[in-house]
Amino acid sequence: MTEHFDGQEAWAAALRAHGRRVTKQRLAVLAAVERHPHSPAESILAAARAELPELTAQSVYVVLGDLTDLHMLRRFEPPHSPALYETRVGDNHHHAICISCGRVEDVDCAVGHAPCLTPHWNPDAKPMTIQIADVMYQGICQDCQRAQQLPPQSSLTRNKEIGEQ
Amino acid sequence: MTEHFDGQEAWAAALRAHGRRVTKQRLAVLAAVERHPHSPAESILAAARAELPELTAQSVYVVLGDLTDLHMLRRFEPPHSPALYETRVGDNHHHAICISCGRVEDVDCAVGHAPCLTPHWNPDAKPMTIQIADVMYQGICQDCQRAQQLPPQSSLTRNKEIGEQ
DNA sequence: GCACTTATTATTAGTAAGTCACAATAAGGC
DNA sequence: GCCTTATTGTGACTTACTAATAATAAGTGC
Numbered sequence: 001m002t003e004h005f006d007g008q009e010a011w012a013a014a015l016r017a018h019g020r021r022v023t024k025q026r027l028a029v030l031a032a033v034e035r036h037p038h039s040p041a042e043s044i045l046a047a048a049r050a051e052l053p054e055l056t057a058q059s060v061y062v063v064l065g066d067l068t069d070l071h072m073l074r075r076f077e078p079p080h081s082p083a084l085y086e087t088r089v090g091d092n093h094h095h096a097i098c099i100s101c102g103r104v105e106d107v108d109c110a111v112g113h114a115p116c117l118t119p120h121w122n123p124d125a126k127p128m129t130i131q132i133a134d135v136m137y138q139g140i141c142q143d144c145q146r147a148q149q150l151p152p153q154s155s156l157t158r159n160k161e162i163g164e165q
Numbered sequence: 166m167t168e169h170f171d172g173q174e175a176w177a178a179a180l181r182a183h184g185r186r187v188t189k190q191r192l193a194v195l196a197a198v199e200r201h202p203h204s205p206a207e208s209i210l211a212a213a214r215a216e217l218p219e220l221t222a223q224s225v226y227v228v229l230g231d232l233t234d235l236h237m238l239r240r241f242e243p244p245h246s247p248a249l250y251e252t253r254v255g256d257n258h259h260h261a262i263c264i265s266c267g268r269v270e271d272v273d274c275a276v277g278h279a280p281c282l283t284p285h286w287n288p289d290a291k292p293m294t295i296q297i298a299d300v301m302y303q304g305i306c307q308d309c310q311r312a313q314q315l316p317p318q319s320s321l322t323r324n325k326e327i328g329e330q
Numbered sequence: 331g332c333a334c335t336t337a338t339t340a341t342t343a344g345t346a347a348g349t350c351a352c353a354a355t356a357a358g359g360c
Numbered sequence: 361g362c363c364t365t366a367t368t369g370t371g372a373c374t375t376a377c378t379a380a381t382a383a384t385a386a387g388t389g390c
Binding site for chain 1: 240241242244248259261263264270271272273284285286287290291292293294295296297298299300301302303304305306307308310
């Protein structure tokens, strides 16, 4: 209940543009994803409940699925992780995931503008019509690299909590 | 029990090279993945049971996980699909998935040789040390495109069966 | 070839993430 | 304000996978 009325309005307009009703549940989910990008459904539920306590997990799944189909949200599934959601859509950006701590970073498109959208088909393959090229970089972030070089410190905790990113 | 002794020997040697014992379970799993690339654990189990009926699902999960860690197998997780495995490792190749029928095609590396391994970091991001760049093309295969243009034919069946690919 | 050690596999139970069917509710057009 | 129907809530269920421990067998030395 602070100052995000402009955001509310923008989301509401977008929902109407897609023929969807403007409900507090959808607005809460959108706000939660906006505030916590790269979060799984469970964390989005927790965040959205801060302003809408009666929201249920199933509603979040339904809303996330629907908004993803509308391309108002983007969904991606890092290996060994539940699906993550973000509001940054439309640009063809990618993600880098630390295989040690799970941290996710946005990465702009690697090779110019619509780079990855033109695969090199094998001679015997039947080419598909490509719509998306999801690039998932996997590596080790600076913090984890430092932690592994230092002696003991064996606390490999995946940060599934909401506070991170 | 036919002619794949050469393959057996090669797999056995690779297992020994990694300090693993050569068991019929591992050989059966490797042979199954080799014969059915891009298959989920369940299908690999079914295929491996053809020559080793007493094999259990859990063993398949353990073996797949271990062999993946050894980089003798490669694992990838298309959206809305269980993890798939293949024996083609070492080359930096990618995958195209039909979002309608689930068909998977191999795609050679898009931009030269080690292309995707150099992300463009945002100014404020802390760069990670990248080890893998998984590119997942999503689109519609020729068959599904044709099927959607034709009139009714509303049989959207995901091919999770073993016979496909 | 035979015993023995320990990696590997089987058995059984359990969990996380998400789906399905249907009843209750409320958004938006009238 | 009422009414229709999209949306959400409730509760059961499924799929893909993990964990703990007992049984088995690969490879080593004799």
